[in-house]
Amino acid sequence: MLNRSRLAIAMSLSAAVLCGCGGAAEPTGGAETAQPSQAAAAKDRKHQFEAAKADCMKQKGFKYVPYVKPEDDSDEERKRGSGDYQAMRKYRAKYGFGVFAVHVYPKEMHAPDAEGDTDPNIKIQDDLSAAQNDAYYKAKNACMATAGKQVLGITVKSNIDYFNQYGLARKRARAAELDGDPKLVELAGPMATCLTGKGYSITDTKPTALSTRGEREFMRQQDKIGRRQQDNLPPAKKTATGTFTMPNLTPEDAKPYLAKEIKAGLDDLECGKDFYAAYTPKETALLQKIDDQYAF
Numbered sequence: 001m002l003n004r005s006r007l008a009i010a011m012s013l014s015a016a017v018l019c020g021c022g023g024a025a026e027p028t029g030g031a032e033t034a035q036p037s038q039a040a041a042a043k044d045r046k047h048q049f050e051a052a053k054a055d056c057m058k059q060k061g062f063k064y065v066p067y068v069k070p071e072d073d074s075d076e077e078r079k080r081g082s083g084d085y086q087a088m089r090k091y092r093a094k095y096g097f098g099v100f101a102v103h104v105y106p107k108e109m110h111a112p113d114a115e116g117d118t119d120p121n122i123k124i125q126d127d128l129s130a131a132q133n134d135a136y137y138k139a140k141n142a143c144m145a146t147a148g149k150q151v152l153g154i155t156v157k158s159n160i161d162y163f164n165q166y167g168l169a170r171k172r173a174r175a176a177e178l179d180g181d182p183k184l185v186e187l188a189g190p191m192a193t194c195l196t197g198k199g200y201s202i203t204d205t206k207p208t209a210l211s212t213r214g215e216r217e218f219m220r221q222q223d224k225i226g227r228r229q230q231d232n233l234p235p236a237k238k239t240a241t242g243t244f245t246m247p248n249l250t251p252e253d254a255k256p257y258l259a260k261e262i263k264a265g266l267d268d269l270e271c272g273k274d275f276y277a278a279y280t281p282k283e284t285a286l287l288q289k290i291d292d293q294y295a296f
Contacts, residue, residue: 042292043068049151049295056143062136064143065120083280085273092269096261097215099222103247103254152295166294170287177286178279179206187275194271200264211279214268218261219244 050066057064079087095101095109102109128136141158148156156162178184184207192205195213202213226245249257269276290296 038292042295043071045151045292046295049147052147052151053140053143056146057139060139060143062139063124064140065124067119067121069118081280081284083277085269085277088269088276088280089266092265093262096258096265097218097268099215099218100249100254100258100261103249104251104258152293154294162294166290166296169294170290173286173290174208174283178208178283181207181282184275184279184282187278191272191275195268198267198271200267207275207279210272210275211283214261214264218257218264221257222247225249 046068047066050068054064054066073081076087076090080091091098095105098109102111125133125136144159144162145156148154148162154165156165188205188207188210191210192202196202200213202210204210204213223244226247229247230245272279
């Protein structure tokens with residue numbers, strides 16, 4: 001993923017599917033003391049999941065290196081995840097919603113082209129012939145099904161099915177727990193009114209829609225640029241569910257777009273100051289549960 005923002009978490013799943021990559025209560029004092037052991041258990045599950053895939057691939061005659069991406073959440077990221085206003089404002093003042101910032105600050109935003117491939121399995125696949133790759137992917141799909149059943153207790157048919165189920169679980173959990181939360185629904189109203197007063201178009205006031213409205217808007221702009229650069233791609237359909245075309249932009253090309261995004265991001269935060277203080281920690285805790293369930 002390019003970024004661990006809410007939009008990257010909530011919307012980049014379709015991109016993960018294409019590349020074949022990887023209700024909650026608010027935390028209480030007692031929950032905080034349990035977090036280290038919970039985090040350790042979740043990490044151990046990820047390693048078990050990867051080890052099961054590796055064992056299965058070995059039995060099928062392929063090399064697969066168990067790989068769990070290092071956890072690198074900074075203190076600032078944790079503060080943003082808790083709904084801390086100052087941390088969120090600091091981020092948006094530089095990166096906006098985290099969309100066009102990928103082109104201006106590729107290393108800071110963890111763009112794959114800037115970081116290089118850290119998963120050793122990517123090189124393993126790159127070194128295979130076309131015929132070997134076909135066999136490799138068939139084996140990988142079968143082993144995903146095996147590991148899913150053995151470690152996670154879920155039934156999946158392939159890598160794509162795994163990501164689809166993961167994405168659907170997140171979508172359903174957010175809709176049920178966040179859109180159904182009376183406090184969040186109440187706080188969403190004033191935020192929508194404030195944004196409308198600033199000239200922004202608000203078509204959906206559900207908490208989850210409101211929280212990603214700005215990011216979605218700039219991703220649509222980014223997608224439009226990407227499609228324009230590739231003449232063979234038709235305009236994005238209104239029914240598209242999150243598959244976006246990444247344009248090729250230099251930092252200088254992207255800066256004007258980022259400037260507009262920063263302004264919109266700060267307006268969004270100011271209007272939603274009370275909303276995000278309540279919404280963000282609930283969403284963070286909820287999505288972490290789904291991540292742990294799927295060893296993502």
